[in-house]
Amino acid sequence: MKSVAINGYGTIGKRVADAVAAQKDMKIVGVSKTRPTFEARAAVNKDYPLYIGIPEREHLFRESGIEIAGTVDDMIEEADVVVDCTPGNLGKANLEKYKKAGVKAIYQGGEDHELTGLSFNSFANYDDSFGANYTRVVSCNTTGLTRTLSTIDPICDIKKVRAVMVRRGADPNEVKKGPINSIVPNPPKVPSHHGPDVKTVMGDIDVTTMALLVPTTLMHQHNLMVEINNDVTIDEIIDAFEKRSRVMLVDASEGLGSTAELMEFAKELGRNRNDFYEIPVWRESINIVDNELFYMQAVHQESDVVPENVDAIRALLEMESDNEKSIAKTNKAMGIL
Ligand code: NAD
Incomplete structure (x- = not known):
């Protein structure tokens, strides 16, 4: 069972978290928010450990009565891979963190291809990301x-x-x-x-x-x-x-x-x-x-990339060498036709 952290629990992040939680071979070790919003509360209600992206805001979460497990730096220590779903252009700074922690990472289409030098689609080039440290699911x-x-x-x-x-x-x-x-x-x-x-x-x-x-x-x-x-x-x-x-x-x-x-x-x-x-x-x-x-x-811009993120996890962590097998597992768990 591989451990996955979701940095940025927004439109894409919350969907990737639920898709990961639905798989048999991976689990969520944490998701992150920067503000104590309804989404932060929803994450806690789903039993996803909640970490904060901006440590100085800890008091805001405390005042809202939303329990946090630590900071993003703590979260990535727990993970085999981080799915970075923060808004585009935070990628470079985050990459430094991931490198320091020795954790693999998957970025989204808001970041440039040059950040990782590798981009991902389950059907077109799964093998390119197999065993890689960093990749980017295209937009x-x-x-x-x-x-x-x-x-x-x-x-x-x-x-x-x-x-x-x-x-x-x-x-x-x-x-x-x-x-x-x-x-x-x-x-x-x-x-x-x-x-x-x-x-x-x-x-x-x-x-x-x-x-x-x-x-x-x-x-x-x-x-x-x-x-x-x-x-x-x-x-x-x-x-x-x-x-x-x-x-x-x-x-x-x-x-x-x-x-x-x-x-x-x-x-x-x-x-x-x-x-x-x-x-x-x-x-x-x-x-x-x-x-x-x-x-x-x-x-459907909010969801078509979600199964691709799950396959990208299997590729990076060498959990499945055959893209068709990963696609089938992801589809089954998510009810994809
Ligand atoms: P979003 O704004 O809905 O969510 C981003 C999340 O990141 C928010 O929860 C925010 O709280 C969090 N965040 C902000 N700063 C942070 C920080 N410093 N540390 C940790 N978390 C932080 O954005 P989104 O639409 O989910 O987009 C995320 C990525 O996915 C972008 O690269 C975007 O281009 C890409 N993408 C978006 C769509 C879409 O239609 N929404 C589709 C495909 C890909």
């Missing part, structure tokens, strides 16, 4: 792109990818972020960082991306145009998506024609927090015109 958008592109590449032999990503303006709990009434090219340059990020896990694939922000909090939506070398049929593409876990074909004709309806469907799945771990691909959107494949997909 929600990059995970979504990689999941479907790595599914079709073996049958299509991808020549070139162009993708336009319509991104949610904020997560549902981010009351101070927008836009409220605007479409914002973000970044207003080409390529967006997503294309180069896909290359960190898929090698020298030719992929260029553009992205914009819109006033929604539910999901991202991607539009892909993929030039392919092989002659394949739409049915072969559908078959490949059907066989791949963590990708789900959905039908607009069954009332799943929007991100709002997809999130309503996620409630029917009865998952923790109504999460949608799979990448839904609209079946009707799949088309091939003159050796160019088109499809549309969505990404």
Whole structure:
């Protein structure tokens, strides 16, 4: 049984904690917060030992009656691996701590690839992180792109990818972020960082991306145009998506024609927090015109990277050498289709 610490119990951290707790071969030894919020209280109620990221704030936790087990420095001493889910750009300072403590660490997509020199996706490059000290699970958008592109590449032999990503303006709990009434090219340059990020896990694939922000909090939506070398049929593409876990074909004709309806469907799945771990691909959107494949997909930004973090733990700690076996274990424990 391996010991996992979660540094930063926010949107991603609390989900990774529950996913780790659901596995048979790993356990949570601590999670961290910087303020005594409802999430800190919820962590304690779940029996996750709570550590504080900013030691000077200990009195705030005491005044709120929230019991703490120590500081982040204490927490990482207990762990075989730390999953760093702090907001982007704290990574460099935290890496010094992890190195000093001799503990392995997994970062998230808010950090640059250069921080670890290694990025991770369960399907595309699990082996690269096997036994490594540090890796980085690519962002929600990059995970979504990689999941479907790595599914079709073996049958299509991808020549070139162009993708336009319509991104949610904020997560549902981010009351101070927008836009409220605007479409914002973000970044207003080409390529967006997503294309180069896909290359960190898929090698020298030719992929260029553009992205914009819109006033929604539910999901991202991607539009892909993929030039392919092989002659394949739409049915072969559908078959490949059907066989791949963590990708789900959905039908607009069954009332799943929007991100709002997809999130309503996620409630029917009865998952923790109504999460949608799979990448839904609209079946009707799949088309091939003159050796160019088109499809549309969505990404539940709060949860698609969560199973990847669990697999990254198994890779770093050499708990499972076969990525498919780790994926199967993670999927079973999390109820992923
Ligand atoms: P968040 O703001 O929801 O949570 C961050 C957590 O870190 C908070 O609980 C905060 O209390 C804690 N924290 C802040 N400073 C800290 C410190 N010094 N020490 C310890 N903990 C500290 O952020 P998030 O959305 O969960 O994002 C975390 C990472 O995941 C980022 O790299 C982000 O880019 C990436 N990511 C986010 C999403 C998303 O849509 N939210 C999707 C994929 C990847």
